[in-house]
Structures are given as C-alpha cells and as structure tokens.
Amino acid sequence: MARITMREAISQALWEEMERDPAVFILGEEVGVWGGTYAVTKGFYDHFGPERVKDTPIAENAILGAAIGAALVGLRPIAELMTINFAFSAMDYVVNQAPKLRYMFGGQFKVPLVIRAVGGGGRQLGATHSQTPDAVFAHFPGLKVVSPGTPEDAKGLLKTAIRSDDPVLFLEHATMYQVRGEVPEGEYLIPIGQSKVQRPGRDVTIVTYAKGLELSLKAADELAKEGIEAEIVDLRTLRPLDMGPVLESFKKTNRAVIVEEGWRSYGVGAEVAARIYEEAFDYADAPILRVAQKEVPLPYNRTLEQAALPQVPDITAAVKEALK
Amino acid sequence: MNKDKLLQMYYEMVLIRRVEERGAELYQAGKIGGFMHLYIGQEAVSTGLIAAREPRDRVITAYRDHGVAINCGISANEVMAELLGKVTGTSKGKGGSMHMASVEKNMWGGHAIVGGHLPIAAGLALGDQYQGNDNVTICMFGDGATNIGYFHEALNVSMLWNLRVLWVCENNQYGMGTAVERASAVSEIRQKAEGYGMKNGRVDGMDVLAVYEAAKESMDYVRRESKPYLLEAVTYRFRGHSMGDPERYRTQDEVKKWQDNDPIGIFRAALLKKKNISAAELDEIEARAEADTQKAVEFAEASPEPGMEELFRDVYVED
Numbered sequence: 033m034a035r036i037t038m039r040e041a042i043s044q045a046l047w048e049e050m051e052r053d054p055a056v057f058i059l060g061e062e063v064g065v066w067g068g069t070y071a072v073t074k075g076f077y078d079h080f081g082p083e084r085v086k087d088t089p090i091a092e093n094a095i096l097g098a099a100i101g102a103a104l105v106g107l108r109p110i111a112e113l114m115t116i117n118f119a120f121s122a123m124d125y126v127v128n129q130a131p132k133l134r135y136m137f138g139g140q141f142k143v144p145l146v147i148r149a150v151g152g153g154g155r156q157l158g159a160t161h162s163q164t165p166d167a168v169f170a171h172f173p174g175l176k177v178v179s180p181g182t183p184e185d186a187k188g189l190l191k192t193a194i195r196s197d198d199p200v201l202f203l204e205h206a207t208m209y210q211v212r213g214e215v216p217e218g219e220y221l222i223p224i225g226q227s228k229v230q231r232p233g234r235d236v237t238i239v240t241y242a243k244g245l246e247l248s249l250k251a252a253d254e255l256a257k258e259g260i261e262a263e264i265v266d267l268r269t270l271r272p273l274d275m276g277p278v279l280e281s282f283k284k285t286n287r288a289v290i291v292e293e294g295w296r297s298y299g300v301g302a303e304v305a306a307r308i309y310e311e312a313f314d315y316a317d318a319p320i321l322r323v324a325q326k327e328v329p330l331p332y333n334r335t336l337e338q339a340a341l342p343q344v345p346d347i348t349a350a351v352k353e354a355l356k
Numbered sequence: 357m358n359k360d361k362l363l364q365m366y367y368e369m370v371l372i373r374r375v376e377e378r379g380a381e382l383y384q385a386g387k388i389g390g391f392m393h394l395y396i397g398q399e400a401v402s403t404g405l406i407a408a409r410e411p412r413d414r415v416i417t418a419y420r421d422h423g424v425a426i427n428c429g430i431s432a433n434e435v436m437a438e439l440l441g442k443v444t445g446t447s448k449g450k451g452g453s454m455h456m457a458s459v460e461k462n463m464w465g466g467h468a469i470v471g472g473h474l475p476i477a478a479g480l481a482l483g484d485q486y487q488g489n490d491n492v493t494i495c496m497f498g499d500g501a502t503n504i505g506y507f508h509e510a511l512n513v514s515m516l517w518n519l520r521v522l523w524v525c526e527n528n529q530y531g532m533g534t535a536v537e538r539a540s541a542v543s544e545i546r547q548k549a550e551g552y553g554m555k556n557g558r559v560d561g562m563d564v565l566a567v568y569e570a571a572k573e574s575m576d577y578v579r580r581e582s583k584p585y586l587l588e589a590v591t592y593r594f595r596g597h598s599m600g601d602p603e604r605y606r607t608q609d610e611v612k613k614w615q616d617n618d619p620i621g622i623f624r625a626a627l628l629k630k631k632n633i634s635a636a637e638l639d640e641i642e643a644r645a646e647a648d649t650q651k652a653v654e655f656a657e658a659s660p661e662p663g664m665e666e667l668f669r670d671v672y673v674e675d
Contacts, residue, residue, distance in 0.1 A: 057486065083486060089516070094475050094509035101479015104464065105414075107486060124472055137457045137465060138448030139670035173671050197673035 033216060039209040041183035042148075043072050045190035046110065048219070050080055053108060056194055059086040060095055060112030060148075069114050070150060070209055092118050096125035096147065100133070100199075103145040108194060116151035116203060117161050119169075130199035131174025145199045146190070152205040152243055152293060153341050159329035162337070164243075164294040167303070169201050170270035176224055177270040179203040181245030183213040185268055188222030196224065205243045205293075227274040229281065233263035236351050237281040239304050240291040241267040244323075244342070248291050251347035262351060270300060275307050282308055286317035287354040291347055296324035321350045357568070359632055365407050365564060366627060367641045369399040369620050372423040374649040375432050379422070379439055382653070383599050388439045391468075392453040395423035397594035400619035401526050402427045402496070404567025405589075408575055409494060414462050414484075416477045417496040419454035420526075420593075421466025424496065428463035430456065432652035442659035449662045450670075470531075471497065471506035474523075478510045481519035485582075492578050496524045500531020502545050514584040515552045522571070522578050523549070523586040526561065532597045533605035549586035561591030562619045565626060592617075 036044070050056045057080075058073060064087040067074035077085045088095050092113065099111035113119055119126050126147065133141045153162035170177045176198055180186040186204070193200035230245060231252055240248045245266050252262040263281045267273065282288050288308060290301035301322035308320055326340040376394045383392050395402070398420070406415060406427040417424045425435050430446055438445025439453055446456040457465035464480060467473035477495035484491050501507055502525060514521045525545045529536055536543045549556035555577065559570040567589055574585045592614040596603050627633045669675050 089509075089512065091509040091512065093506050094478065094513045097472070097475020097506070097510065098479035098482050098513060101476040101481070102483035102486065103479070104476070105480055105483035105487075107483050124469055125475075128469060129472060129476070133465075134673070135670045136447065136451045136455050138446070138450050140447070140457055140459045142673055176672075 033214040035212055036183055036215050037209060038183045038186055038204070038211045039070065039072055041187040041215055042190055042204065043074070045187045045194070046073065047076070049191055049194040050084065055106065056108045056110065057084040057086065058110045058112060059088055059099060061088055061090055061114050063087060063112050068112070070206070092122035093125065096122045096130070099145055099147075100125060100130055100143060103143045104133070104141055108144050110146045110148060110194060113147060113149040115161060115206075116149040116165060117163050119149060126169065126201065127172045127175065131172050135174060142197045143199045144197045146193045146202055147199070148202045148204065150204045150206050152207060153325070153330045153337060154207045156332055156334055156337060158332045162330040164292075164325065166203055166270055167294055167299045170300065174199070175271060176200040177203065178224055178268065179242040179270060180268055181230070181242045181266050183211065184215045185222055185266075187215055188220050189224060189268065192221045192224050200224065203242065208243060208246065211246060225269045225272040225274050227265055227267050227269070227277040229263060229277055230266045231262070231264040233261035233285070235261045235285055235287070236263070236354055237278070237285045237288040238262050238264045238291060238347070238351070239267065239278050239288060240264065241270070241300070243293045244291040247342060247344050248347055251344045251351065254344065254348050255351055260351065260355065267300070273303070275311065278304065278308065279312050282312050283315045286315050288320045289323060289347065289350045289354050290320065291323045291342060293342060294325055295327055296322050297327060299324055318354045318356070321354050323347050323350050361407065362627060362633070363637065363641060365403050366623060366638065367645055368427055369403050369564065369623060370642050370645040371432060371648060372399045372403070372426050373620060374645050375426065375435060375652060376422055378649050378653055379436070380595070380599065382439065388453070389441065390452050391419070391598045392439070393420040393598045394593070394595040395420050397614065397619070398526060398528060398561065398591045399423055400564035400567055400623065401524070401561045401589045401591050404564040405494060405496070405524060405571045408568050408571035409492070411462060412489070412491040413575070414464055414480050414491060414493045415496070416464040416473050416480065416493065417466055418470070418473065418498060418501065419466050419468040420498070421454065421456050424466070425456040425458070425463060428458065429461045430458050430463060432648055433655040436652040436656035437659050440656045440659070441661070442656055443662040443666065444655070444659040448666060450666065471501040471504040473497070474501065474506045474510035477521055478514050478519055481514065481521045482517065485517070485519060490520065490579055492520045492522055492575050494522045494524060496526060498531060499525060499527040499529070499536050499545055500534075500539065502548055503531070503540055511549065511552045511554065511584070511586070515554050518582045519584055520578050520582055521584040522575055523584060525586065525588045526591055527588055528591050528593045530597065530605065533601070535605065544588070546586055546588040554584055554586055556586040556588070558588045558590065561589030562617050562622060564619060564623050
C-alpha cells in the first residue's frame with residue numbers, strides 16, 4: 033500500500049487509463065499547458081501531447097458537446113469542467129443530452145464519457161463558485177454520478193468511470209486534494225454503484241459521502257471518546273444509489289444521521305432518509321436527522337461561510353440527538 | 357450526374373413529400389402524438405446535400421428530420437413506424453418524430469434542442485480527426501439556431517481546431533413564427549461565419565441541382581483543406597412550424613408565392629429538359645413513391661407497439 037493524496041490518486045487513474053487505451057483523451061479549460069487548474073493533469077501535456085490533452089476555450093457547451101460527439105464515434109473523452117458551477121452554463125449536455133441519447137434513439141448510441149468537475153465550498157470563492165449541487169445531477173436517469181471520499185476510492189472509481197460505456201459525472205471536492213490515504217499497489221478497479229462501510233460501529237449509522245466522509249470520520253473519533261460508536265456508510269456513488277449497506281447498518285443501529293455538504297432541501301439526505309423509511313420503517317427507534325448546508329448562497333466572509341457549511345460539531349450534536 | 361442518380365434524387369424528394377403528407381393525415385387522425393415538424397417545401401436542401409456526400413460522411417440535423425432520414429437511406433417504413441411510435445421504428449418508438457437516427461446509415465440524429473446538436477457535430481468531427489479519418493460531418497440547422505450560444509461556440513472551435521464540418525443553415529425565413537429579420541442582427545446568415553474567418557456561401561435551397569453543386573464544392577473544400585465551411589440554403593417551409601401552428605405571422609400570398617416555386621416542380625421541369633428523361637418516367641417514379649408510402653403506412657400500422665420491457669431498456673448500456 034502506498035500513502036498518496038487525492039490529487040495523486042486522480043492523476044494516477046487518468047495517467048494509467050491514457051497509457052492503457054489510446055481512445056482516452058482529456059479536454060477542458062487549462063488542462064494542457066497550464067497543467068490543470070488544480071494541477072491534476074500536471075505533466076500530461078508534455079507526455080501525451082496536445083491532441084490527447086486538449087486545451088479548449090472557455091466555452092462549456094463546446095467542451096461537453098464536442099466530448100459527447102467524440103464519444104458517439106468511439107472515443108473515451110474525459111471532459112473537465114473547471115468547477116461544477118460551470119456545468120450550469122452547459123446544463124443541456126450534462127442532463128439533457130449525454131444521459132438521454134442512448135435511450136431516445138432506441139439503444140443505437142453509446143456515450144462513454146466522463147465529466148470531471150470540482151465542487152464544494154470552504155475556499156471563500158463566493159456564492160457562484162462554491163456550490164455542492166450533487167443532488168441536482170443525481171436526479172437524472174441515464175447519468176451516473178460518482179463522488180469519492182478517499183484516494184483509494186477516487187482512483188478505483190475513476191478508472192471504472194473511464195471504462196464505462198455510459199456517461200459518468202465524477203465529482204471531486206475542492207478542499208480534499210491534499211487528503212492522504214492508503215492506495216493499493218498496481219491495477220485495481222472499484223465498481224460504480226456500491227456503498228461501503230468506512231468505519232464500523234454499533235450505536236448509530238452516519239450516511240455520507242465525499243467531504244461529508246472526512247467530517248464524519250472526525251466526528252466519529254470525537255463520539256468514540258464518549259463511548260458512542262458510529263458506523264459510517266460512504267455512498268461513493270449517488271446514482272445508481274446502493275442502499276444495501278445503509279439498510280443493513282440501520283437495521284443494526286436503528287438510528288441514522290445523514291451528512292451532506294449540499295443544501296438540505298430536496299437533497300441527498302432527503303432521498304436516503306425516504307428510502308430508509310420506505311424499506312426499514314419498523315427498525316427506526318428515532319427520527320432520521322440530516323446535517324447539511326444552511327439555506328443561503330455561500331458568503332465570501334470566512335466566518336460566515338464556515339457557519340453555513342456543515343461542521344464536525346453539527347454532526348456530533350445530531351448523533352446525540354438521534355440517540356436521545 | 358448520371359441519369360440513375362438524378363432519378364433517385366427525384367424519387368427521394370417525392371417520397372419525402374408523400375410520407376409527410378400521409379404523416380400529417382395520421383397526425384390529424386390522432387395516430388401520431390407529440391410535436392411533428394414537416395419538411396415540405398425544403399426537400400431540395402437535404403436531397404441535394406446528402407446526394408453529394410460519400411457514405412462515410414456523417415449527417416446530423418435538427419428536429420425537422422424525416423426528409424434527412426430518408427435521404428440518408430433510412431426506409432420510409434422505419435420513418436413511418438417511428439412516427440407511429442412502433443418498435444420497428446428507427447428508435448424503437450422511443451424517440452418519435454424529432455429523434456430519427458441510424459448509426460448504420462451514418463445519420464446521427466434529429467435533435468430537438470435548438471442549436472444543441474451543433475457542438476455535438478463538432479465532436480463527431482473531432483472524433484474523426486483524432487482517429488485520422490477524412491470524413492466530413494454535415495450538420496444541418498435552421499436560421500433560428502444561429503442566434504443561440506451553441507452555434508457560436510461550435511463554429512469557433514470548428515475553425516480553431518480545423519474540424520471537417522460542413523455547417524448547413526437551412527434559412528427557411530422563420531424560427532417558429534419569428535421572421536429572420538426579427539430575430540437575427542443579420543438576415544444573411546452566412547455573414548455570421550465571417551466573424552470566425554470561416555469560408556461561406558449561399559445557395560438557392562429550392563433548386564436541388566444548385567444545392568448539389570454547392571454541397572459538392574464545399575464538401576470537397578472541407579475534406580481537402582481540413583477546415584469547416586458554412587453553407588446557407590435559402591428555402592421555405594410550406595407548412596406551419598409544427599402541426600399546431602396558427603400561422604398568424606405570414607400571409608397566404610407569401611406562402612403562395614413560394615409554393616409556385618415548389619422544389620419538386622422546379623426539379624421536374626429541369627429533368628424534362630434533359631433529352632434522356634421522359635415525363636412517363638417521372639410519372640412512374642411518382643407512382644412508385646406513392647405506393648411505397650402506402651406500404652410504409654401499412655407496415656407501421658401493422659407493427660407492434662414496444663413491449664413494457666422497452667420501458668427500462670437502454671437507460672444504461674448494460675440494461
């Protein structure tokens with residue numbers, strides 16, 4: 033096992049897949065000469081050349097439209113959106129084209145496309161550049177939505193996404209590129225659509241993913257000091273959503289807290305809670321609680337921004353509430 | 357052009373007209389649902405254009421796609437079956453009027469979001485460039501699509517990346533009910549290519565032979581120079597924008613004036629001037645198109661509906 037950062041894990045996945053398959057190429061803003069706005073593709077341009085690491089104008093419709101077209105004729109494009117917030121400029125391609133072309137034309141087309149995008153708050157970028165709108169995208173059938181919380185999962189899931197014949201939206205968190213974790217040596221893949229228990233426990237189930245995982249692991253350490261053992265289920269994929277490990281854990285603990293960075297209303301937590309109630313209502317010993325972002329556009333001021341984002345104490349408090 | 361090719365083009369134009377006339381009847385009878393946009397009046401554009409392509413050249417168009425589908429070699433049976441939502445249709449009855457395609461015929465779809473398929477067309481051409489192919493992607497769209505951002509992003513990257521795309525604007529004078537002059541800062545659409553340093557031209561879209569010549573020439577340029585080209589075909593749709601169009605935005609006189617310029621009539625007259633083509637031959641072709649349309653209706657009516665298993669199929673590849 034090697035201990036590497038999230039950035040290195042994503043970069044390795046891209047590099048390995050590009051070495052393995054000449055049909056894989058990257059396109060997006062500043063992916064080439066610059067080396068990636070978040071330095072994920074640093075060194076790629078010199079190694080793979082301008083055709084396979086294609087710099088584009090700041091034109092999200094051209095980026096995603098061109099990626100879809102290239103995917104239709106047999107390539108495996110990885111389109112990078114500098115941030116997920118810019119997906120709104122090209123929403124048509126993310127939710128209205130890529131996920132529908134196969135179905136709408138009776139199964140004739142394949143769209144083996146990966147859209148990589150960075151999201152999340154906490155960097156004082158102001159309201160339009162700080163969103164975590166994951167649930168919006170997970171709403172649409174035909175798209176797969178992946179959002180890893182560890183370097184191991186990021187590498188294994190991204191490699192699977194690149195090999196998938198369906199469009200995959202791969203969401204990275206802007207404050208997690210330095211997160212370190214153990215990654216297996218050599219080639220490995222992690223299937224899309226499998227939730228995973230990241231920390232075992234008996235008292236309460238915390239369901240989360242991505243940045244929420246980092247916060248929940250810290251919260252679980254705090255709670256352990258008080259003798260509360262939280263079990264953390266990491267969704268890893270938002271669509272298709274794997275409720276198996278969530279339900280299994282809930283049937284054991286009978287209590288759940290869902291942690292997400294996006295807004296609470298109509299969010300991932302709402303979906304997960306509804307499914308638990310639908311499928312395991314009789315096991316509930318307490319209302320399912322949600323920890324999420326306050327319902328405001330994220331402010332620039334650091335104190336206000338941090339107050340709007342979910343924090344470790346919010347999670348420990350919710351867990352204690354659920355255990356009352 | 358040899359006689360067989362000319363007669364084939366004539367057949368296709370008449371077939372498109374007949375299929376759509378029957379389609380309109382079936383729509384009125386409630387057998388076709390949703391939106392249906394007829395190509396009647398514009399047949400010369402797609403027919404001339406696609407007659408000039410090689411089979412390896414790709415075609416992608418907007419939602420007014422029945423004619424394009426037929427010109428690309430999709431059978432009238434499959435087109436009619438798709439209109440009726442049958443499993444034997446081009447898209448198994450799951451796409452409808454606006455979504456006909458055939459990978460086998462290199463027809464990459466009718467697309468229903470105005471302008472949305474233009475960046476995708478650039479992507480088809482990018483894919484070919486990446487793989488070292490010299491095929492041309494022919495991308496058709498209406499005048500209305502040239503006012504939306506997609507158009508400009510797509511034209512820009514096609515020029516920037518030296519993509520082999522033949523952009524074809526079918527200027528039929530109206531985006532839905534809004535006249536070109538009321539929607540576009542320049543009513544001569546080809547001028548928009550100038551801003552991207554892109555070669556461009558304008559052709560009479562009611563004259564199939566003129567379209568063919570312009571298409572041949574521009575496609576040769578695109579293939580040879582590995583550069584995009586914008587061709588504007590000036591045309592007119594005789595019917596409404598879609599089946600539910602009150603047509604308050606134009607006069608009957610105007611429609612009549614264009615109908616006197618019927619592209620099928622113009623082509624017929626041009627063919628009859630040729631020594632080796634007789635009126636009897638053209639009458640026979642018209643009768644064949646009529647009979648093939650009738651067969652297509654019968655085929656579509658007799659075809660089964662998609663089964664419930666189709667509801668969940670093809671959302672993802674492994675489905």
